[in-house]
Amino acid sequence: MGWVTPLGRDLSTVWKAISKNERPDPVLLKSPINGLSVPVLRVPESLGRDTATLPLLRRYSTISHLAVAAAADAAASARMTPEALKRTALVFAASDGGVVYTRRFYAEIVERGEGAGSPLLFPETVYNAPASHIAARLGLEREVLTLVGDPAAGLSAVQTGCELLAVGEADFCVIAAAQELDWITCEAYGRWGLIHDNLNSACVFSEGAAAIVLTRESDGCRVSAIHPGCSYVTEEDAEERLDTMIKELLNRSGVDVAVSCASGTRLDLAEKNCFARHLSTAKVLAPKFVLGESLACSTLQQVISGVLALDELRGGNALVTTTGYSRQLAGLVLTRD
Amino acid sequence: MRVAFPTIDITGFGCVSPLGIGLPPTVENLRHSRDGIGPVRLFPVEKCLAKTAGQVDEGLRDVAASIAARSKRWTRAAQMILVAMAEALAAKPRFVPDCIVMGTTSGGMSLGEQFYRSLVSGSPAWSATRKVRAYVPQEPVMQAMSIFHLTSPVRIVSNACASGTNALGLACQMIRAGTARRVLAGGYDALSQLVFSGFDCLRASTAEKCRPFDAGRTGLALGEGAAVFCLEKGDSDLCITGYGSSADTHHLTQPHPSGCGPLNAMRRALESADADPASVDYINAHGTGTPLNDSSEANAILALCPNAPVSSTKSMTGHALGAAGAIEAAFCCIALREEFLPSNINFGKSEFPIDVVANTIRPATVHRVISNSFGFGGANAAVLLERRS
Numbered sequence: 001m002g003w004v005t006p007l008g009r010d011l012s013t014v015w016k017a018i019s020k021n022e023r024p025d026p027v028l029l030k031s032p033i034n035g036l037s038v039p040v041l042r043v044p045e046s047l048g049r050d051t052a053t054l055p056l057l058r059r060y061s062t063i064s065h066l067a068v069a070a071a072a073d074a075a076a077s078a079r080m081t082p083e084a085l086k087r088t089a090l091v092f093a094a095s096d097g098g099v100v101y102t103r104r105f106y107a108e109i110v111e112r113g114e115g116a117g118s119p120l121l122f123p124e125t126v127y128n129a130p131a132s133h134i135a136a137r138l139g140l141e142r143e144v145l146t147l148v149g150d151p152a153a154g155l156s157a158v159q160t161g162c163e164l165l166a167v168g169e170a171d172f173c174v175i176a177a178a179q180e181l182d183w184i185t186c187e188a189y190g191r192w193g194l195i196h197d198n199l200n201s202a203c204v205f206s207e208g209a210a211a212i213v214l215t216r217e218s219d220g221c222r223v224s225a226i227h228p229g230c231s232y233v234t235e236e237d238a239e240e241r242l243d244t245m246i247k248e249l250l251n252r253s254g255v256d257v258a259v260s261c262a263s264g265t266r267l268d269l270a271e272k273n274c275f276a277r278h279l280s281t282a283k284v285l286a287p288k289f290v291l292g293e294s295l296a297c298s299t300l301q302q303v304i305s306g307v308l309a310l311d312e313l314r315g316g317n318a319l320v321t322t323t324g325y326s327r328q329l330a331g332l333v334l335t336r337d
Numbered sequence: 338m339r340v341a342f343p344t345i346d347i348t349g350f351g352c353v354s355p356l357g358i359g360l361p362p363t364v365e366n367l368r369h370s371r372d373g374i375g376p377v378r379l380f381p382v383e384k385c386l387a388k389t390a391g392q393v394d395e396g397l398r399d400v401a402a403s404i405a406a407r408s409k410r411w412t413r414a415a416q417m418i419l420v421a422m423a424e425a426l427a428a429k430p431r432f433v434p435d436c437i438v439m440g441t442t443s444g445g446m447s448l449g450e451q452f453y454r455s456l457v458s459g460s461p462a463w464s465a466t467r468k469v470r471a472y473v474p475q476e477p478v479m480q481a482m483s484i485f486h487l488t489s490p491v492r493i494v495s496n497a498c499a500s501g502t503n504a505l506g507l508a509c510q511m512i513r514a515g516t517a518r519r520v521l522a523g524g525y526d527a528l529s530q531l532v533f534s535g536f537d538c539l540r541a542s543t544a545e546k547c548r549p550f551d552a553g554r555t556g557l558a559l560g561e562g563a564a565v566f567c568l569e570k571g572d573s574d575l576c577i578t579g580y581g582s583s584a585d586t587h588h589l590t591q592p593h594p595s596g597c598g599p600l601n602a603m604r605r606a607l608e609s610a611d612a613d614p615a616s617v618d619y620i621n622a623h624g625t626g627t628p629l630n631d632s633s634e635a636n637a638i639l640a641l642c643p644n645a646p647v648s649s650t651k652s653m654t655g656h657a658l659g660a661a662g663a664i665e666a667a668f669c670c671i672a673l674r675e676e677f678l679p680s681n682i683n684f685g686k687s688e689f690p691i692d693v694v695a696n697t698i699r700p701a702t703v704h705r706v707i708s709n710s711f712g713f714g715g716a717n718a719a720v721l722l723e724r725r726s
Contacts, residue, residue: 033456090584094495106453106531114534115385122535123589123713126442127495132714136586141601144584144716145503148444148474148495156492160507163514168339187456191466228436228516229490231479241488326473328490 001304002073003210004048004066004178005291006041009073015308018290026204026292031183038186038195041206041292048209060124060133061098062207067130067178068137070209074174075138078213082139088213089143089170092131093157093177095150095295098124100182130178142170147296150324151261152229153177154299155332159226161214171216178209179294194265194293194325203264206292210300212307221307221336224317225249229330238323239270245331246278249319253333255282256316257309259302263288267323279319285309295325303334310336342609344578345509346571347722349432350523351424352667353417354562355391355654358400359424364671366653370680370697373654374547374558380530387542390528391560391655393417405484412447414527415477417563417660421523422481425565432567435517437478438492438508439565440500440524442659442712444474447529477525489521494659497712498623499582500524501564501662502720506580508568518569524663525563532658533559539590541627549624549649549681550631552688557625560655564663575670578705579612579721581605586715591629593715596636599623602717603641603707610721612705617645619678619694619706621665624649625656634709635689646701648681648694662710666720669706673724676702 006024007014017024026039048065060068071090080088105121123129128146135144143164147153154177161173186205189195194203214223227245232238258279262268275284287305288298299322306318314336321331350360355373357363366373373391382388393413401408401416404423408416418439426432448468454460455468470476475491482489494504501524508522536542536559543556568577583605585598592598607614620642623634626649638647650668657664668679677698684695704724711717 033459097495102449102531103453105535106450107457109531109534110454110457113384114380114382114530115537117531117534117538119538119540122539125531125535126497126713127444128497128712128714128716129589131496132584132586132589132716135584135715140584140586142584143582144496144714145507146495148441148493149491150473150475152490153493156490159516160492160510163510163516166340166514167510169510184453184456188452188469188472192469231482231488231491233483233488326470326475327479328475330490 001077001212001307002070003301003304004043004069005208006043006206009047018287018305021290023290029181029183029186031187038190039204040181041204043207061101063098063178063180064130064133066209067176068133070211071134071174071176072137074211074213084172085139086141087170088140088172088174089164090131090134090140090174091157091160092146093153093296094127094146094148095179096185097127098129099185100180101125103182103184134176150326150328151295151299151322152324152328152330154296155322155330158223158332162223162226165214165216173214174211175214176211177297177300179207179297181205181207204292206294208294208297210297210304212303221310221334223332224253224335225333227331229328232327232329235267235270239273241329242270242323243274245329246274249331249333250278253317255279255319256313257306257318258282258284259306259318259320260284260286261302261322262286263293271321271323306334310334340513342579343513344576345512345568346573347566347575347670348569348571348573349425349428349567350667350670351421352564352664353393353421354664355393355560358394358397358420364675367668367671367679368698370682371653372682379528385534385537386544387537389558391558392528393561411480412471412477414525415480418477418525419481419484421563421565425567426485429567432519434489434519434521436492436511436520437489438494438504438520438522439478440494440504440659440662441474442495442497442500442526443529443532445472445476446531447527448472450530496716497714498658498661499710499712499716499718500659502708502710502718503582505666505720506582506718509577509580520568521565522568523565524660526561526658526660528559528561543626546683547626547652548683549626549652550689550693551684552686554626554628554631556627558655560657562657562660562664564667574725575673576723577720578723579606579610581609582718584715585717590713592633592711594633596633598715598717599634599637599709599711600640602719603637606707606719606721612721614642616705617642617707618703619672620645620647621669621708622647622649623709623711624651635691638691646678646692646694648679650679652682665708666722669708669722672706673703676700
């Protein structure tokens with residue numbers, strides 16, 4: 001496993017902060033349009049620069065730097081050999097993709113006219129650019145997929161990885177996700193109603209990356225149950241469907257730890273009510289309150305938090321759920337024997 | 338251990354492209370090798386080198402509205418998905434998918450463009466706000482789903498121009514792994530100014546006609562559209578029997594000149610079906626018309642299926658990016674059913690010793706075809722389609 005977070009890149013250091021619910025101080029990201037500042041959690045620049053050993057010189061956006069760093073850490077921690085990497089697939093999950101280059105490229109078109117955008121920026125605007133850089137960094141040759149969506153895309157990526165292993169398309173699968181910040185996404189999420197002023201409970205957007213390596217057989221933690229998820233229509237509908245999903249997952253196992261997707265939006269209530277009904281004895285972790293909301297990346301950070309929690313408990317089951325802003329629900333259970 | 342690739346039936350499909358809104362006009366336009374590429378009418382292109390693209394007919398809005406009146410206010414991408422989804426589901430009534438897998442490259446980019454312009458122009462907040470939610474790539478899919486009361490989870494694949502074929506492959510993978518029994522899969526992309534300008538500034542677009550595999554080819558023309566397939570285990574005459582993908586990390590925007598990436602994807606598709614390369618009756622090539630793509634793909638075809646007839650239907654539709662793989666899989670289904678090979682128009686002088694179906698269709702009894710899609714980031718995918726005799 002590997003992650004790059006506003007609190008650092010070391011698994012145990014960041015895990016300690018999550019366990020103690022210690023959130024770093026946000027910094028302000030200012031909109032050049034209206035001058036409004038939004039509190040966000042940023043990754044120190046030095047933590048995400050990991051490209052010195054790339055086989056080809058490539059122009060990188062921040063999201064790609066972060067993704068490569070987390071994936072490289074995950075591959076290193078799994079002690080993957082070059083031979084093993086040849087039999088490895090990659091599923092990358094993104095929510096907003098390379099927004100900084102996309103916004104800069106489009107600004108050039110608006111300001112200088114169509115056809116005047118920089119050819120250096122455009123390739124990094126595609127959603128799968130980070131996956132391509134990870135593949136280049138690790139020397140992957142098998143299936144490389146990018147899934148895009150709300151936070152549930154992180155768990156869709158895990159499920160896709162499990163499927164690739166199940167059918168034998170790969171012997172290992174790197175699941176990665178990353179998120180970068182830009183003032184335009186803060187404008188967008190602010191207008192969506194996801195950002196508000198009460199810092200004690202507000203959703204604070206963040207950047208970062210996370211990666212895990214799945215194998216078919218492992219003596220450590222495993223994905224013991226995964227729900228394919230569903231789409232919901234309203235917040236009430238979300239609670240009903242989440243309830244059903246949790247019941248279905250709990251049919252297969254009891255839960256010692258619940259890793260919540262709560263981030264300070266009104267959608268938290270649906271999950272809170274479901275947890276109260278079904279998980280009264282489980283320890284509840286809310287890593288987004290420490291690491292911020294980085295959408296699909298956050299979801300993979302929830303998975304890593306679940307694994308670390310079970311490591312600490314030396315066994316048990318951890319439930320990871322996500323209620324995405326774009327009306328997608330998903331969940332899984334991690335088990336350590 | 339590798340799980341054998343099962344035969345996945347196509348029990349319904351629908352298609353919207355510059356060659357037609359729905360299958361009947363598409364079949365006729367393919368049969369007559371019509372050129373669906375014309376001057377761009379959706380946004381200004383005066384300062385671009387390229388000025389043409391394949392655009393879906395302006396009647397789209399009305400056709401979509403005839404299915405659901407509220408779609409009049411949707412984006413063109415959502416309208417395309419709606420029409421293709423309606424056509425697919427009409428062929429297979431009561432098809433309730435366990436999952437929906439759609440490929441796209443640009444998602445809601447046109448709304449992103451409008452959002453940015455609203456912000457910098459100081460437009461009222463509400464005019465920008467309503468664009469935010471619909472920007473998310475699964476939103477147009479979910480809008481279309483709502484008309485059919487579908488609440489399945491949605492997976493959006495964004496593997497650049499291979500997305501549509503990857504989506505079909507991922508859907509098959511889900512059925513193969515037993516995590517789904519029925520999947521609605523395909524791809525969509527609507528033309529957007531940012532993407533059009535992007536290909537233009539890379540000098541990948543042509544100012545002339547798009548001439549895939551021609552010695553005088555000068556680049557691609559962009560396109561748009563959507564195609565949707567009902568996939569399940571059944572007894573349809575059409576089926577997907579193989580899928581292969583590979584990563585080529587040579588360069589972010591250029592394929593390895595040897596064609597190793599495309600070759601690996603095609604080879605894996607054939608291996609997954611345990612099929613002999615010599616048994617391939619037709620290849621619907623990725624064939625963008627760019628010098629580098631076509632030479633790389635021709636090398637791969639020559640190495641694996643040197644005698645198979647080849648055409649790039651992008652010569653007629655333009656390159657629909659994340660929708661291309663799904664649209665071209667639909668064209669392959671038409672070739673299998675209607676017994677003709679779609680043509681590669683604007684073709685003059687060959688550069689490669691491959692059998693290009695030049696300029697007019699070729700009548701042929703076809704049983705097994707490959708559809709190729711390759712994209713930025715070294716994403717390569719191939720799907721094997723067959724007609725049961």
